[in-house]
Amino acid sequence: MDVLWHRTWPEIAELHVFDPEGDVLLIFERFQEDDLEEPAPPEETPPLSADVPDWPEPDLGPPEAAPPLSADTPDWLEAGPESVREESQAETTRAMDGLTNPETSPSTCSARRKSKSRVEEVQMRVSSRHLILASPTFRTCLGSDIYPEGRTLQSEGHVVIPLHDEDPDAMIILLDIIHGLSSKVPRRVDLNMLSKITIAVNHRHMHEAVGIWSDTWIENLKRDEGLPSSYTPDAVLSWLFIFWVFREAEGFRNMSEMLERESDDNLEGEVETTFIGPHIPASIIRNIQEHRIDLIESMIAVIHDLITKYSGPDILCDHGSGFSCDANFLGSLLKASAIIGIWPRPKDPYPGIKSKMLGSQIREMGVLDDCKRSGWGYHNSGGCHEIKALAKASMNSLEDDITGLRLTSFLPIASEKGKKDKNKGRNWEQISEVVF
Numbered sequence: 290m291d292v293l294w295h296r297t298w299p300e301i302a303e304l305h306v307f308d309p310e311g312d313v314l315l316i317f318e319r320f321q322e323d324d325l326e327e328p329a330p331p332e333e334t335p336p337l338s339a340d341v342p343d344w345p346e347p348d349l350g351p352p353e354a355a356p357p358l359s360a361d362t363p364d365w366l367e368a369g370p371e372s373v374r375e376e377s378q379a380e381t382t383r384a385m386d387g388l389t390n391p392e393t394s395p396s397t398c399s400a401r402r403k404s405k406s407r408v409e410e411v412q413m414r415v416s417s418r419h420l421i422l423a424s425p426t427f428r429t430c431l432g433s434d435i436y437p438e439g440r441t442l443q444s445e446g447h448v449v450i451p452l453h454d455e456d457p458d459a460m461i462i463l464l465d466i467i468h469g470l471s472s473k474v475p476r477r478v479d480l481n482m483l484s485k486i487t488i489a490v491n492h493r494h495m496h497e498a499v500g501i502w503s504d505t506w507i508e509n510l511k512r513d514e515g516l517p518s519s520y521t522p523d524a525v526l527s528w529l530f531i532f533w534v535f536r537e538a539e540g541f542r543n544m545s546e547m548l549e550r551e552s553d554d555n556l557e558g559e560v561e562t563t564f565i566g567p568h569i570p571a572s573i574i575r576n577i578q579e580h581r582i583d584l585i586e587s588m589i590a591v592i593h594d595l596i597t598k599y600s601g602p603d604i605l606c607d608h609g610s611g612f613s614c615d616a617n618f619l620g621s622l623l624k625a626s627a628i629i630g631i632w633p634r635p636k637d638p639y640p641g642i643k644s645k646m647l648g649s650q651i652r653e654m655g656v657l658d659d660c661k662r663s664g665w666g667y668h669n670s671g672g673c674h675e676i677k678a679l680a681k682a683s684m685n686s687l688e689d690d691i692t693g694l695r696l697t698s699f700l701p702i703a704s705e706k707g708k709k710d711k712n713k714g715r716n717w718e719q720i721s722e723v724v725f
Contacts, residue, residue: 304412
């Protein structure tokens with residue numbers, strides 16, 4: 290073992306050295322999925338042919354009886370023969386290994402592949418000085434005697450910190466950055482890796498340390514793969530979180546606007562089931578859902594106001610058809626509204642309704658009246674009803690008001706000189722609670 294490897298540190302596993310004289314050993318876990326192929330059943334032994342001699346079985350005589358136990362024999366031997374205990378122990382061991390369980394194992398009639406999760410330990414030797422400079426959470430943990438890790442570092446001169454919740458591959462990239470190993474830092478990462486890096490940056494508050502690198506990764510990924518043009522949970526939620534963490538106001542606004550237009554009432558459920566979702570602040574998702582509900586409510590109100598208007602006693606058509614024109618129009622409006630699911634009026638949070646789709650459906654509603662026969666009516670811009678033009682204008686106006694969320698409304702408020710300001714909330718130092 291390396292003489293510089295502290296004797297109290299665990300044996301070397303997969304090791305990444307960022308500082309050969311580093312005084313901190315970070316321990317991570319990498320989960321691997323191994324493919325295991327179940328063995329095929331043994332081939333059946335072909336029957337003996339008539340030409341093969343039938344050798345007689347040897348006469349071994351009667352089995353010898355086991356000698357009786359003497360009075361000096363310990364009581365624990367009376368439980369049964371040794372072979373029985375060994376066989377039972379072997380069965381138990383195999384069951385604990387997860388390889389064989391006689392009662393629960395599936396049939397091995399055919400060879401097939403299974404997946405088994407394997408955990409690998411990943412060690413990273415780093416400098417506490419670099420960690421403290423790059424991350425407020427590490428500064429709080431290691432730069433004082435508040436936490437056990439800091440006290441151990443001060444008294445022993447080195448410390449081991451398990452970080453089993455962090456992704457090791459993302460941390461390798463970040464530790465290369467903060468230790469000045471720029472040649473090892475990739476210029477391009479895919480969306481999955483960028484999401485993992487973003488989670489670690491947000492957790493450890495390493496925004497300043499990776500500033501120029503995050504700009505490079507984002508721009509290259511946008512150039513190589515482009516931003517999502519329609520809502521898919523994994524992609525849009527990942528970009529929403531990335532833009533929020535790295536303070537990209539325009540990207541954050543665009544992704545939140547897409548969610549307001551194209552998500553439905555199941556948004557919170559989709560957030561919970563995606564990889565990145567649990568890291569997105571609940572206030573962001575809540576505001577997106579509220580904006581979606583407000584937009585749908587306003588769209589539905591346009592049609593229901595028309596229904597209320599034409600349900601009244603006044604005759605609104607003044608082109609000769611009068612009552613029958615109003616009645617045809619109202620009936621077709623109710624029917625068209627029922628077809629697209631807004632009659633009877635649905636309730637908040639409008640299950641299954643997406644505002645973008647609803648706006649298109651309202652624009653294309655087929656409504657009839659008697660005025661069409663004389664050149665007026667719903668489908669003509671100069672008619673007395675002009676309902677289609679009114680619906681289109683209303684939908685356009687409502688959708689123009691949806692501009693996404695403002696990034697500045699969802700950022701931590703930093704007070705001057707890192708001191709607590711009760712009127713401004715918590716600053717970066719105060720939200721840097723250490724969780725190891």
